[in-house]
Amino acid sequence: MPELRFTLPDGQERRTEVHTLLNAGYAGRSQEDVAAHVAELAELGVPAPSVIPALYPVAPYLASQTDEVPVQHERTSGEAEWAIVITGAEPEDILLTAACDHTDRALEAHGVAWSKNAGPDVLAAKAWRLVDVQDRLDDLTLSAWAGETLIQQGKLAELLPPSYWLDVLRERDLYAPGTVLISGTIPMVHGVDQFADSWRVELGDPATGETIELAYSVRRLPEPIG
Template identity: 35%
Template sequence: MININVGGRNIVADPKRLLIAGYTGKDQESVKKHIDELKEIGVPAPQQVPMIYDLSTNLITTNKTISVIQEGSSGEAEVVIMKIEGKWYLGLGSDHTDRDLETVSIQKSKQVCSKPISTQFWSLDDVEDRWDDIEMRSWMIVDGVKKEYQTGKLGEFLNPKELLNIIEERGFGSEDMVVFCGTLPIKGGKFIYGEAFSAELYDRVTDEKIQLNYQVHILTDAEAV
């Protein structure tokens, strides 16, 4: 069960599916460039665009700390849409991923890391008409220093209805679910690893923000002791 807040109202969600959508940019030339950049660091090219990764719902968390097995993992800010009893809500999440394992299997690299999400959500119906103008930013905290990691607007991504049509066409069903809608390019094009991750969505029309902050705890490697 997941508790979220929408306009001061508490809603309990019980998602039956977690989907991570990748390569969801509207600008396909930029998507191709991103794929080529990933190939250069050993990440295999997707079999189709966009890719939809079907993961375990128990990865979803609102905890302020997640645990990982090695230093080579990092977050990525993503818009999250959540279907609860037939209605869609919009929030913020991080597709935290094991970057070493990503060169072997993208699916496995995502499955081994928790997926933090915000507790604050907006009704998708309320913001869908200004989706393109909502801003998203993220920061990595490295040795106590906050470094800007990603910045852009949701207009860079497929509209949520377009993405949901693709999800339906691929047979993922219509049950209550959580969908990560894609991420922005990383500044400088290189992953940064740190002790914490921070992100926000900002709606200039209402001057409202959704924020996400979490710490990264690296587990002790028993085989290295």
């Protein structure tokens, strides 16, 4: 199982071995935003989901803290998301961080769950305790850049909150140390090329000016033989 390490604002470090990794999908609070995301994916040939919101189990080894993502072809891209990471039994052991779900868009047309397992979920190295930002969660900002171009920008108020997903984890007996849940994403800026050679995601707290950021390059693998 992969081990994730996070630095908290007070300098403490938290570690957890990931045994359950989950990707939420179509998780906007606004039906207009969900419809916009469905339309974005439809342009890539992805059929509409049968249930909203969706939740996709992902192989735990795909939880990653990396600055490079190797890919097999040019039609892959990320998504700006937040992640909750359960590191212990107490409320203060739930961490909030930035994440980017790097997805194989060509495979996505054949199955969203398959595509989620074809690329890593990249998480930032810094995190906040969820309890420390709970009272202003909706005001936290989420932004992403594909290459140097801003492709996503919004607030956590646009997505279902962590409390919703924590209830789902409890209902499904998945609330345990080592569980990581990625939030689903906000709409992309129309017309921006998402197939870039790098991705960057930022989770911001306007009340304090603090940010959590991740960034990685996208590296094309050599052509296969055979």
